[in-house]
Amino acid sequence: MTKPSKATNRKEFIKTLGLGAIAITAGNMLSSCDKGEDDNNTGEHCGTTDETTAGPYYVPGTPNAVNLNFQGAAGTPMKISGTIYGGDDGETPLANVRVEAWHADDSGQYWPAGNDNYSSYNPAEVNLRGIGFTNSNGQYAFESIRPGLYPGRRRHIHWYIVAQEHEPIFTQSYWADEKGTAIEAQDGTDTNTEDCRYVEFKDDGNGGIVGEFDIYLKKS
Numbered sequence: 001m002t003k004p005s006k007a008t009n010r011k012e013f014i015k016t017l018g019l020g021a022i023a024i025t026a027g028n029m030l031s032s033c034d035k036g037e038d039d040n041n042t043g044e045h046c047g048t049t050d051e052t053t054a055g056p057y058y059v060p061g062t063p064n065a066v067n068l069n070f071q072g073a074a075g076t077p078m079k080i081s082g083t084i085y086g087g088d089d090g091e092t093p094l095a096n097v098r099v100e101a102w103h104a105d106d107s108g109q110y111w112p113a114g115n116d117n118y119s120s121y122n123p124a125e126v127n128l129r130g131i132g133f134t135n136s137n138g139q140y141a142f143e144s145i146r147p148g149l150y151p152g153r154r155r156h157i158h159w160y161i162v163a164q165e166h167e168p169i170f171t172q173s174y175w176a177d178e179k180g181t182a183i184e185a186q187d188g189t190d191t192n193t194e195d196c197r198y199v200e201f202k203d204d205g206n207g208g209i210v211g212e213f214d215i216y217l218k219k220s
């Protein structure tokens with residue numbers, strides 16, 4: 001899980017060093033972490049998370065689930081977690097935020113491959129989607145399997161975030177190790193290459209992958 005406020009931590013880190021000369025050195029050291037670089041690795045972020053299309057497979061009304069793979073589909077185990085930030089300063093962890101995620105299976109298929117309400121489907125057709133809520137520290141966590149590729153898209157997870165007193169957003173997260181590849185080049189769906197939506201997944205040591213995706217909401 002991430003720290004409550006990365007930007008604040010950076011400022012406090014510099015302040016703690018005390019002497020101006022050292023602070024300048026620290027500033028130079030950290031200059032590669034400027035706004036626009038990868039949030040999940042450098043400790044900086046891109047400001048309010050950008051929206052992008054919900055796509056054709058958003059199914060409203062899916063159950064609450066920590067494990068999105070409740071049908072036990074085959075694939076690479078994946079854990080993704082993060083913190084939802086907002087508030088007047090844009091960097092306050094938000095509790096009880098509704099975090100909805102959905103993604104394709106290992107072969108690039110959605111379950112269901114449609115966008116009607118959950119109640120209109122046979123429950124056995126529904127998988128790899130669900131709703132969680134952030135805890136008192138603003139943190140959410142899901143388990144699932146790594147989504148597969150389907151034509152025209154880079155690998156991605158869809159998100160729909162709803163928090164009180166903030167603007168709801170549909171967005172998508174991507175895989176940092178696919179950035180700049182041919183897979184990405186043929187994906188014209190989301191032309192915004194906001195670095196903070198590329199998640200650096202790591203091996204979990206047990207054949208799975210684990211990543212962090214923090215989201216920054218705009219007050220309404």
Ligand SMILES: [Fe+2]
Nearest residue numbers: 055153156158
């Ligand atoms: Fe998709």
